[in-house]
Amino acid sequence: MDWGSILAETVNKFFGVQAAYFALAAIGLNIHFGYTGLLNFGHAGFMAIGAYGLAISLQNGVPLLLAVLIGLLAATAFALLLGAPTLRLRADYLAIVTIAAAEIARILFRATEIAGFNTREYTGGSTGINGFADPFKDLNPYTGSVDLWFVSFSRNDAWTVTVGWALVLLSVLFVHLAMRSPWGRVLKAVREDEDAARALGKNAYSIKMQSLVLGGLFGALGGMIFVLGQSSVQPTPQDLGAPKTFFIWVAVILGGTGKLWGPVIGSMIFSALLQFTDLTLRGFQEEGIIPTWFMDGVQVGQVRFILMGLGLMLLMAFRPQGIFGDKRELALDVR
Amino acid sequence: MSADTPTDTVTSTAADVLTDVQQVPGSPKPDPMLTADGIIRRFGGLTAVDVRHLEIQRGVITALIGPNGAGKTTFFNLMTGFDTPDEGTWNFDGVAMGKLPAHQVARNGMVRTFQLTKALSRLSVIENMKLGAGHQKGENLFRGLVKPIWGAQEREIEARADALLDRFKLAHMREEFAGTLSGGQRKLLEMARALMTDPSLIMLDEPMAGVNPALTQSLLGHVKSLRDEGRTVVFVEHDMDVVRDISDWVVVMAEGSIIAEGPHEAIGANQTVIDAYLGTSHDAPLDLGEIDVEGAS
Numbered sequence: 312m313d314w315g316s317i318l319a320e321t322v323n324k325f326f327g328v329q330a331a332y333f334a335l336a337a338i339g340l341n342i343h344f345g346y347t348g349l350l351n352f353g354h355a356g357f358m359a360i361g362a363y364g365l366a367i368s369l370q371n372g373v374p375l376l377l378a379v380l381i382g383l384l385a386a387t388a389f390a391l392l393l394g395a396p397t398l399r400l401r402a403d404y405l406a407i408v409t410i411a412a413a414e415i416a417r418i419l420f421r422a423t424e425i426a427g428f429n430t431r432e433y434t435g436g437s438t439g440i441n442g443f444a445d446p447f448k449d450l451n452p453y454t455g456s457v458d459l460w461f462v463s464f465s466r467n468d469a470w471t472v473t474v475g476w477a478l479v480l481l482s483v484l485f486v487h488l489a490m491r492s493p494w495g496r497v498l499k500a501v502r503e504d505e506d507a508a509r510a511l512g513k514n515a516y517s518i519k520m521q522s523l524v525l526g527g528l529f530g531a532l533g534g535m536i537f538v539l540g541q542s543s544v545q546p547t548p549q550d551l552g553a554p555k556t557f558f559i560w561v562a563v564i565l566g567g568t569g570k571l572w573g574p575v576i577g578s579m580i581f582s583a584l585l586q587f588t589d590l591t592l593r594g595f596q597e598e599g600i601i602p603t604w605f606m607d608g609v610q611v612g613q614v615r616f617i618l619m620g621l622g623l624m625l626l627m628a629f630r631p632q633g634i635f636g637d638k639r640e641l642a643l644d645v646r
Numbered sequence: 647m648s649a650d651t652p653t654d655t656v657t658s659t660a661a662d663v664l665t666d667v668q669q670v671p672g673s674p675k676p677d678p679m680l681t682a683d684g685i686i687r688r689f690g691g692l693t694a695v696d697v698r699h700l701e702i703q704r705g706v707i708t709a710l711i712g713p714n715g716a717g718k719t720t721f722f723n724l725m726t727g728f729d730t731p732d733e734g735t736w737n738f739d740g741v742a743m744g745k746l747p748a749h750q751v752a753r754n755g756m757v758r759t760f761q762l763t764k765a766l767s768r769l770s771v772i773e774n775m776k777l778g779a780g781h782q783k784g785e786n787l788f789r790g791l792v793k794p795i796w797g798a799q800e801r802e803i804e805a806r807a808d809a810l811l812d813r814f815k816l817a818h819m820r821e822e823f824a825g826t827l828s829g830g831q832r833k834l835l836e837m838a839r840a841l842m843t844d845p846s847l848i849m850l851d852e853p854m855a856g857v858n859p860a861l862t863q864s865l866l867g868h869v870k871s872l873r874d875e876g877r878t879v880v881f882v883e884h885d886m887d888v889v890r891d892i893s894d895w896v897v898v899m900a901e902g903s904i905i906a907e908g909p910h911e912a913i914g915a916n917q918t919v920i921d922a923y924l925g926t927s928h929d930a931p932l933d934l935g936e937i938d939v940e941g942a943s
Contacts, residue, residue, distance in 0.1 A: 338679045355800050358743075405654075409682075485791070488790075489787060489791060490788060490793065491793075492785075492787075492790030492793070492796065493776070493782045493783075493784035493785045493790060493796060493800065494785050494786065494787050494790035495790065496777055496785075497772055497777065497785055498737060499766070499773075500766050500769065502768075503766035503767055503768055503769060504764045504766055506728065506748075506760070506764060507760070507765075507766060508749075508777070509728070509747075509748040509749045509752070510726070510748065510752055510757065510758050510759070510760070510840075511749075511750050511752060511757070511777060511839065511840070511842075511843055512750075512752035512757075512780050512843055513749055513777070513785075514747075514749045515749070525787070560822050571766075618793065627695070639823065640768050640823065640825075641828065643767045643768060643823055643825030
C-alpha cells in the first residue's frame with residue numbers, strides 16, 4: 312500500500328475542483344445560516360438553478376459571461392420565490408419550503424415535458440446536458456497539465472481550479488467587507504433575535520430576503536463551477552439533490568458557522584477526508600487487511616460516508632463549534 | 647442615590663400638568679403624545695384588549711398596571727406594531743400608526759423593550775449598542791462594502807454608545823458578548839440600546855422584573871432621567887413600590903379594559919382597582935377561611 316500516493320491524492324483533493332465549488336456553495340450557506348440564522352435545507356436547489364441556467368444558456372449560444380449572469384438572475388428569482396411567503400413566518404417554515412423547492416426544481420429539470428411544453432429539448436431530461444462547457448474551456452490559458460510540487464492537475468482541472476479558487480478568494484473578501492459593515496451587524500442581530508432588531512427599527516424581513524438572495528447567488532456560483540468542471544449537468548440526487556445540500560452543511564459546520572474562513576477550510580477538509588478514507592479503505596482491501604467477505608469494492612464508497620458521519624458525530628461531541636468556531640459563543644445561552 | 651434629591655422637585659413639576667386632568671378612564675390630557683381609540687384584540691373567543699380611549703401625556707412617566715392577564719403586554723404589542731388589533735386606530739405624535747410594521751413604528755420614535763430581555767447574545771455589548779442607532783448609511787449592503795462611506799458616522803455612533811454605556815455603568819463590559827451579562831445588566835443594556843434610537847416615547851415592559859433591589863434603585867434613577875431629558879415613558883410594572891416611586895400617572899387595566907386612571911395616591915384608594923386585584927368577593931361577608939388569608943396579608 313502506497314501511503315505516498317494516498318497522501319499526494321489527498322492533498323490534491325484539498326485544492327481540487329470539488330473543494331473549490333464546495334467552498335463557494337458553503338460560503339453562501341454560511342451567509343444564510345452562520346450569519347443570518349436562516350435554515351436553508353435546499354442549497355442544492357440554488358446550485359442546480361445556477362448550473363442549469365448557465366448550461367442551457369451556453370447550449371443555446373449565449374456568450375459565457377451573459378450565461379453566468381442568467382444563472383445568477385435565475386437563482387435570485389428562486390430566492391425571492393422561496394423567501395416571499397416564508398420569511399415572515401417562523402424559521403422552521405423556510406427549512407420545510409427550501410427542502411421541498413430544491414427537489415421540485417431538480418425534478419422539473421429531469422422532466423421531459425411540463426404542461427405539454429417539451430422541456431427536454433432544453434434540459435435534456437434525465438440525461439442532463441453534456442459538452443456545453445467549450446466556451447469556458449476555450450479560455451484555458453494552460454497548455455498542458457500543471458505540476459506544482461504538492462499538487463498536480465490535468466489541463467482542464469487546472470483551469471477550473473484556478474477560476475474556482477479565484478472566485479472563492481473574491482467571495483471571502485466580499486463577505487469580509489459585508490460582515491464588518493453595519494449591514495452585517497443587522498444580519499447578525501436578526502440571527503440573534505429578530506424581534507429585538509425590529510424593535511430597534513430594523514426591517515428584519517428585508518434583511519433576511521437580502522441574505523437569502525445573496526447566499527443563493529454564491530450557491531449558484533458553486534453549482535456553475537461544479538458543472539463547468541465536469542462539462543456536464545445531471546439532475547441526479549448525488550449531483551444536485553438533497554445529499555449535496557447536506558454535504559455543504561457538513562462543510563459549513565466542520566469549518567465553524569458564522570466564521571469568515573470556516574466554510575472554505577471546511578470544504579477543503581471535507582473533500583480531502585472523503586478521498587483519504589476512500590483510498591485508505593481500498594488500500595486495506597488490496598492488502599487483504601479488510602477481507603472481501605466483510606466489505607467489497609462497491610461498499611467502500613458507502614462506508615467512507617459512514618466514517619464521515621461518525622467523524623461528524625465525534626466533532627459535535629468534542630468540538631461542537633467547528634474548527635474556527637469560538638467555544639465561548641457556544642456556551643452562551645442563546646435564548 | 648443622592649442624585650434623586652433634585653429629581654423629586656422635577657417629579658412634582660412634571661406631574662403638575664396632570665393636576666387638572668379628570669381621574670376617569672380615558673380622560674383627555676392637555677398634550678397627548680399617544681392617543682388610542684377603540685383598540686380591540688381578540689384571540690379566538692377571548693377579548694384580550696378592549697381599550698375604548700386612552701391618551702398618554704407627553705413628557706411624563708405613565709405606569710400601566712393591572713393583574714396578570716389584564717392585557718398590558720398585548721396592548722404594548724399592538725401599539726408598537728408587533729401585533730395587529732382587530733379594530734381600532736391610534737396615533738403617535740400626530741401620525742396614524744394603524745398599518746405600520748414594527749420597525750416603522752420604532753423609526754417614528756416609539757421604541758419598546760421586552761418583558762423577557764432580548765440581549766443579542768453573540769454580539770458584543772458595544773455592537774448591541776451600535777445596532778440601535780437609526781439612519782445608518784452602512785446598513786445598505788452596497789454602501790456597507792465601502793467603509794469610507796460609513797466610517798465617520800460609525801465613529802459618531804460609537805462615541806454616543808460609549809457615553810450611554812458610561813451612564814448605564816456598562817462600560818467595563820464593552821467588549822464582552824451580551825450573552826455573558828447578568829439579568830440586571832441585560833435590562834440596563836436593553837434600555838441603553840433603546841436610547842440609541844433616540845426615542846420620543848419609550849415603552850418599558852416590566853423593566854424591574856428579576857432585578858435585585860440595589861440595581862432596581864439605579865434603574866429607577868435611569869427611568870426618571872429619561873423623563874427629565876424630555877422623553878415620554880410608559881412602563882408596565884407589578885411592584886407597587888416602584889409605581890409609587892416614579893410614576894406621574896397610573897393607568898389600570900383589568901380584563902383587557904382600562905378601569906381607572908389617576909395619580910398613584912388616588913389609584914391606591916380606588917375601589918374598582920382594589921376589586922380588580924383582590925376580586926369582588928371581599929365585599930361579601932367573610933367566612934372563616936378568608937379570615938385566615940386576610941390575617942396573613
